[in-house]
Structure formats: structure tokens, C-alpha cells
Amino acid sequence: MRRYLFRRLIILLASLWVASGVIFLLVEGVPGDPASFMLGVNAAPDTLVALRAQMGLDQPFVWRYLHWLGGMFSGDFGTSFTYKVPVAGLIAARLAVSLPLAGIALCLSVALALPMGLIAAARRGRISDGAVMAGTQLGIAVPNFWFAMLLVLLLAVRWQFFPAGGFPGWSDPLAALRALTLPAIALALPQAAILTRVLRSALIETLGQDYIRTARAKGLSRARALTRHALRNALIPVLTILGLQFSFLLAGAIIIENVFYLPGLGRLIFQAITQRDLIVVESVVMVLVFAVIMVNFLTDLAYAAVDPRLRRRI
Amino acid sequence: MKLSLIIGGCLSGMALLAALISLVWTPYDVTALDIAHKLQGPTAAHWLGTDHFGRDIASMLMTGARTSLAVALVAVTIGMGLGVPLGLWAAARRGSWLDEGIMRANDLIFAFPSLVIAILITATFGPSATNAIIAIGIFNIPVFARVTRAGALSLWQLDYIRAAQVAGKGRTRISGEHILPNIANLLIVQSTIQFSLGILAEAGLSYVGLGAQPPTPSWGRMLAEAQTMVTLAPHVAIMPGLAIVLTVLGLNLLGDGLRDALDPRLRGRLA
Numbered sequence: 307m308r309r310y311l312f313r314r315l316i317i318l319l320a321s322l323w324v325a326s327g328v329i330f331l332l333v334e335g336v337p338g339d340p341a342s343f344m345l346g347v348n349a350a351p352d353t354l355v356a357l358r359a360q361m362g363l364d365q366p367f368v369w370r371y372l373h374w375l376g377g378m379f380s381g382d383f384g385t386s387f388t389y390k391v392p393v394a395g396l397i398a399a400r401l402a403v404s405l406p407l408a409g410i411a412l413c414l415s416v417a418l419a420l421p422m423g424l425i426a427a428a429r430r431g432r433i434s435d436g437a438v439m440a441g442t443q444l445g446i447a448v449p450n451f452w453f454a455m456l457l458v459l460l461l462a463v464r465w466q467f468f469p470a471g472g473f474p475g476w477s478d479p480l481a482a483l484r485a486l487t488l489p490a491i492a493l494a495l496p497q498a499a500i501l502t503r504v505l506r507s508a509l510i511e512t513l514g515q516d517y518i519r520t521a522r523a524k525g526l527s528r529a530r531a532l533t534r535h536a537l538r539n540a541l542i543p544v545l546t547i548l549g550l551q552f553s554f555l556l557a558g559a560i561i562i563e564n565v566f567y568l569p570g571l572g573r574l575i576f577q578a579i580t581q582r583d584l585i586v587v588e589s590v591v592m593v594l595v596f597a598v599i600m601v602n603f604l605t606d607l608a609y610a611a612v613d614p615r616l617r618r619r620i
Numbered sequence: 621m622k623l624s625l626i627i628g629g630c631l632s633g634m635a636l637l638a639a640l641i642s643l644v645w646t647p648y649d650v651t652a653l654d655i656a657h658k659l660q661g662p663t664a665a666h667w668l669g670t671d672h673f674g675r676d677i678a679s680m681l682m683t684g685a686r687t688s689l690a691v692a693l694v695a696v697t698i699g700m701g702l703g704v705p706l707g708l709w710a711a712a713r714r715g716s717w718l719d720e721g722i723m724r725a726n727d728l729i730f731a732f733p734s735l736v737i738a739i740l741i742t743a744t745f746g747p748s749a750t751n752a753i754i755a756i757g758i759f760n761i762p763v764f765a766r767v768t769r770a771g772a773l774s775l776w777q778l779d780y781i782r783a784a785q786v787a788g789k790g791r792t793r794i795s796g797e798h799i800l801p802n803i804a805n806l807l808i809v810q811s812t813i814q815f816s817l818g819i820l821a822e823a824g825l826s827y828v829g830l831g832a833q834p835p836t837p838s839w840g841r842m843l844a845e846a847q848t849m850v851t852l853a854p855h856v857a858i859m860p861g862l863a864i865v866l867t868v869l870g871l872n873l874l875g876d877g878l879r880d881a882l883d884p885r886l887r888g889r890l891a
Contacts, residue, residue, distance in 0.1 A: 320724075329740075332744060333744065443869060443872060447864075447868035447872060448861075449823050449843075449864050449865075451824065451843070452843055452857075452864065455847060455857050455861070456857075458850070459851065459857070553733045554733070556736075557734065558735065560735060560828075561735070561828055564828055565847070575736075576739075579739070591732075595736075598732070598733055
């Protein structure tokens with residue numbers, strides 16, 4: 307286990323390092339000077355030079371990269387060009403919206419997928435199974451931002467159960483949760499559909515195993531064998547998919563946040579891109595990639611802890 | 621199981637037909653504005669109604685199908701064109717540094733939330749259909765590389781491949797002559813999946829303004845424009861969404877149907 311852990315840790319660090327390089331190269335290697343963007347076309351040359359120096363843009367490319375990379379280790383992402391505040395604080399404030407949103411969506415998708423997958427697997431080949439599977443086909447095909455629009459139309463405009471957009475802040479937790487409900491549902495639906503399908507096929511696979519037959523022979527009812535023995539074993543592939551889904555949820559949130567005008571990371575990255583606030587763009591992307599790599603790493607560890615056979619394989 | 625193949629084929633065929641017909645004919649000119657007839661519901665003259673500029677929604681959907689399908693098709697082609705050779709190569713040199721390098725690079729691309737990078741690419745190089753294609757295409761590469769490698773690895777263990785090696789065929793030749801034809805089924809099924817994902821991704825990118833630019837109609841941008849008037853005229857938002865759902869659904873069903881039809885062992889097991 308220790309060797310496995312060490313190896314995975316090295317891969318983790320290498321991935322993070324390469325990712326940071328790719329991000330920096332992509333964002334800063336692109337034509338378009340943020341200083342001249344901020345000052346407009348009529349800027350005096352010496353003002354431009356002064357601003358470039360102030361923003362650190364006169365430094366060599368590699369030096370700027372190392373500076374950015376080094377700063378991140380101490381939680382210092384630099385200062386936003388447009389907001390004039392530390393990027394770290396900016397990201398932390400936006401994460402207070404994006405993380406709960408992704409978290410609620412993840413819980414919702416599990417809460418939906420678990421009973422659906424169980425029903426479909428238990429009643430395999432029957433009408434209820436067919437209905438669940440047809441529903442998942444539809445769920446996968448629906449673009450979440452369109453689903454979000456329909457939700458707004460129905461539950462916010464027609465019946466006014468939920469606000470159509472905006473975020474009141476966490477000072478009023480109930481109002482904040484209400485504001486996040488529709489976006490979370492919109493995000494969760496396609497993920498729940500995928501999860502249901504994975505859970506169903508994993509359950510069907512385990513239901514064919516000998517130990518299930520033994521459990522049944524011992525006198526356990528079908529339902530008990532399903533929930534006590536099959537479900538636990540079927541959770542392993544589900545766990546992997548959950549890890550992967552986290553990245554989809556974070557990325558999907560970018561578009562959903564724009565539908566609901568939520569002040570999360572997604573809106574921040576769009577604003578930063580249009581304002582050429584490069585340091586914010588690369589830092590937000592880095593945070594997102596870091597989250598994904600970390601979640602994948604933790605999923606792998608959880609996987610290895612659950613199933614010792616896997617430790618040697620990777 | 622044949623049902624999914626038929627329904628999927630019909631739905632995908634409809635989208636393809638709409639796109640092809642739009643090349644030569646649409647009921648109305650999609651660039652012609654007719655403010656007098658704006659935001660009309662479905663009528664005899666405008667089957668699916670009109671948008672806020674009085675443009676015919678049916679015509680826009682037909683032309684939009686062209687954009688969606690073209691973007692997704694080229695993105696799949698990029699993914700296959702680069703991913704399949706890489707996957708074959710990695711499998712032929714299993715365990716070598718080359719294999720390791722290709723797979724780790726794949727992992728790295730997977731670590732980037734695809735949409736984030738698509739947004740980054742289109743935002744830095746400018747929003748356009750071409751950049752959307754590149755952004756979506758890049759993420760198809762590791763998918764095809766993985767599927768190809770996994771399929772090829774199991775084949776390399778088989779006796780007839782060993783026999784071909786003993787007969788003196790090189791790894792490249794074996795990959796091309798024996799491995800590739802035998803994983804073609806896998807690749808066809810994966811392409812329909814990536815194709816449908818590509819359509820969703822294109823819609824998402826155009827929705828946030830990073831895909832095809834006006835006046836090229838695109839389903840995602842139609843939805844973005846519809847958002848502000850969704851309460852006044854819901855059909856403006858509902859029609860493009862339905863077009864996306866039906867096309868993606870059709871492609872997914874087609875993929876499922878093809879998988880079952882091409883691999884009899886799977887018949888009735890998963891779908």
C-alpha cells in the first residue's frame with residue numbers, strides 16, 4: 307500500500323506541475339496585452355510601460371511562471387488586474403457559491419440514481435425497468451442549460467416556488483439554499499441519468515455472482531440480497547463515476563451559473579476572460595484542475611482501500 | 621433491441637436530412653428579418669413559429685442542424701484521426717515508455733474539465749466554430765486512444781496475432797491489418813457517443829457565445845437569444861432545445877442499437 311501511495315503521489319504532483327505549465331502557456335502565451343487592453347487604444351506609450359512594469363508584465367515569461375507557481379504554494383495567486391484585490395480572496399468568495407452548488411447537485415444525483423438503479427436492476431426486463439431506462443436516455447440527451455430554462459419557466463415564473471436567478475448570500479442560509487435549488491436540479495439531472503445506468507449494470511453484474519445465490523439459498527429475500535450484498539459490491543464502479551462526475555459538475559456549473567446569474571467561479575472566469583484579467587483566468591482554471599486531480603486521486607485511494615486487488619494493478 | 625436502432629436511425633436521419641436540405645432550400649431566408657411577425661407561435665405559414673426578429677424558427681433549426689452536425693463530425697474525425705493511431709501504437713508497445721507516455725498524457729487531458737478548456741481555447745483564440753471544433757476535438761483524442769488501446773490489448777493476446785508475428789509481420793502491419801478491423805465495431809459505437817457529446821458541447825459553447833458566430837444559426841445561440849423572452853414566447857426556447865434533445869437521443873439510441881447489432885454477445889445484456 308505504501309508503495310502504491312507513493313507512486314500515486316508522484317503522479318499527482320507531476321500532473322499538477324504539467325497542468326500549471328499548460329495553463330500558463332495557453333493563457334499568457336496568447337497575443338493581446340492586458341495592459342494595453344486596460345488603457346485603451348489612446349494610451350500614451352510611457353503610461354503603458356509604467357503599467358506593464360506595475361503588473362509585472364515586463365518580466366521574462368519563465369520568471370512570471372515561476373513567480374505565479376511559487377506564490378500558489380503559499381496561497382498567494384497574485385492580484386487581479388481589474389478588481390485590484392488578491393485573486394485568492396476573489397476565488398474563495400466565488401467558491402462559497404460554486405462548491406455548495408456542485409455538492410448539492412452531487413447529493414441530488416445520488417439520491418435520484420440510487421432508488422432508480424435499484425428498481426431497474428431488481429425489476430430487470432419489466433416495464434418499470436424499461437421506463438427507468440427510457441428516462442435515463444432522455445436525461446442524458448437533455449442539455450442542462452436548456453433544462454434549467456424550462457425549470458425557471460415552470461417553477462420560478464409560472465408557480466414562483468423558487469427565484470429565477472441571483473444569489474442573496476449566505477447571511478440568510480434558507481434563501482441561499484432556495485436560490486441554489488433550481489441550478490442544482492438542472493446540474494444533477496444528466497449526472498443522475500448516467501449514474502443510474504452505471505449502478506444498474508453494476509448491480510446486474512453482481513446479482514449474477516455465486517455469493518448472491520448463496521445468500522438467496524440461505525433464505526434471504528430478493529430485496530435483502532440486493533440491498534445487503536449486491537449494492538455494496540456494485541458501489542465500487544459507482545464510486546469511480548462519482549469522482550469523474552465531480553469534474554463535470556464543476557464545469558457544468560460554469561454554464562448553469564450563467565443561466566441563473568449566480569456569482570460563482572463560472573461567472574468569474576467569463577468576466578475575467580472578457581476583461582483579459584489573465585491572472586484570474588489562469589488561477590481559476592488551476593483551482594478547477596487541482597480540484598479534479600485531487601478528487602481523482604482520492605477516488606483512486608478509496609478504490610484501493612476498498613479493493614486490495616487493485617493496488618498492484620496501477 | 622432492434623427498436624433502438626430504428627428509432628435512433630430515424631431521429632439521427634431526420635437531423636441529417638434537415639441539415640442537407642438546408643444546403644439547397646429552407647422555408648424562409650434565415651437572415652431575413654420580419655419584425656411585424658415577431659414571436660409568433662406555430663402557424664400554417666411558420667410551422668414552428670418565429671423568433672424576436674420575426675425569423676422563421678423551422679428554417680433556423682434546419683440551418684442550425686448543419687452547424688451542429690458539422691462541428692461534431694469534424695471533432696470526432698480529429699479525435700479518431702489522432703486517438704486511434706496513438707491507441708494502436710500504445711497497445712503494440714505495451715509497457716514501454718511510449719505506452720506510459722501516451723496514457724499519462726491522456727490522463728492529463730482528462731484532468732481538465734473539458735468545458736473549462738474549451739472555454740479557455742475559444743476565449744483566448746477568439747470565439748468561432750473552428751475553435752469550438754478544436755476544443756471539442758482535443759477531448760475526443762484521449763477517449764479514442766483509450767478505447768483503441770483497451771480493445772487492441774486484448775487482441776494482442778490472441779493466437780492468430782501471435783501467429784502473424786511468427787509469420788514475420790511487423791507490429792505496425794499487424795496493427796493495421798489485424799487489430800484495426802477487429803476493433804472497428806468498438807470505434808463505430810464510440811464515435812456515435814462522441815458525436816452526440818459533441819453536439820451537446822457545441823450547443824453549450826454557442827449558448828455562452830463561444831461557438832459559431834452570427835449570422836451562422838446555431839441551436840445553442842438560439843437558446844441564448846431565447847432566454848430573455850422565454851416568458852413571452854416559450855416556443856422560442858422550447859424548439860431549439862427539442863432539436864438538440866431529439867438529435868442527441870437519436871445518436872445515443874443509434875449507438876446502443878449498433879453496439880447490440882455488431883456484438884451479438886451483448887444482445888439483451890446491457891441495453
